[in-house]
Amino acid sequence: MINALRGMKDLTFEESQRFVHIITTAVSIAKRYGYGYIETPILEETALFKRSVGESSDIVGKEMYQFEDKGGNDVCMRPEGTAGVVRAFISAKLDRQPQKFKFYYYGPMFRYERPQKGRLRQFHQFGCESFAEASVYEDFTMISMIKDIFDALGIGYTLQINSLGCPECMPPYRENLVSFLTDIKEELCEDCNRRISTNPIRVLDCKNERCQSLLSSSPKLIHNLCESCDTDFAKLKALLDQADIAYEVDTNLVRGLDYYSKSAFEFVSSEIGAQSAIAGGGRYDRLVEFLDGRATPAVGFAIGIERIMGLVKLPEIGREGIYLGAMIPEAIDTLFPIAQQKRKEQKVTVEYNKKSLKAHLKGADKAGAKIAAVIGEDELKNGTIWIKDLESKEEQTLPLEAF
């Protein structure tokens, strides 16, 4: 027997219903916010991710499904969605248009990690990217959209926000931080020591308690923002307050991808285990430029479908449609014209074998049908059909034309 690969899952029945429900809910809300669908390839040139996500990230460093294709190209299964959308945006030369563009997407992402609760090798994201809108109002609007989606799905969450600064205030802060960290490096954990040179900002995120206590007196970017970043962050908080959206400022919130700047946010849930982030995003004003486009400000986010799958309240669906069956072989053929007609509007299940009335009713029950319609000897002779409403238990025999 061949099993699915490690970290890859099949979805059926209730799970697949949840999946579809999440996507359709998110899509309808994104459309209301003016987003249009974008589909980009799953396979991209490896260089795209190296340049966008960043070589220092774990994603690019050790988690990519990377290989050489038959034409000798260095390719990679996308580990996240933003890079591909930005690439498509630039390829279509939309960066040269004096307009704003908003796209939503959803689909599989691939990361070669050790699976655990809420972490798969093939997982799915729903995401949005907004281009050419530099205003912090857009950051706010995006958070508000995620809130709408989670509310519609009945999901509880905590919102965490932070500002990651910009090319003006980040570099001096980084130097500042590195010198602080270097002074105490003997006491920091092994991982943090490595991070001082690779990605010092991420030291702030260390889960080691000892490191955290040492870091309490570290310089905070939030207190070293340039004027523009500072006023934008203040504005974002004000807008969230005004909209009554609860949030926590988490000065240690560091997005794992290199391309973020200014606003960063993460929605977390306490109910799903260690992998608690259910959505994450932020501003990435420089990414279009990094990928050889014309400088274009942008904001985006992604929701992890599998992460919220268990949290979603699925609307209850009752009995639906019609079950058709025959009690004698000669009546079976008469079922199909009826089915054809009824399927124009309803769900129809046809049983191809003759069965006893009892067996048909059981079958109708199992099929989740609202109406059981059966043709037996008498009905065939009289050109009628026997109907039972499985909910109200009402039954009647109707002429075929009247059904």
Next chain:
RNA sequence: GUGGAUGUAGUUCAGCUGGUAGAGCACCUGUUUGUGGCACAGGUUGUCGCGGGUUCGAGCCCCGUCAUCCACCCCA
């Protein structure tokens, strides 16, 4: 990549100090030969993850391997 736990019927699990497997649920059939969801009765299903080893004998012990789960790491 690291650590821990677990792998027995479709599924959830039991299986005492080693003697060639059981329960609930699900499924199928019956309980007036044309009436469902309930109840009752009966029934089907397993190379006990895989490969070695110890033993007269292993689901139970040992080694290896694969997989799953949880955590670290990282992130959606």
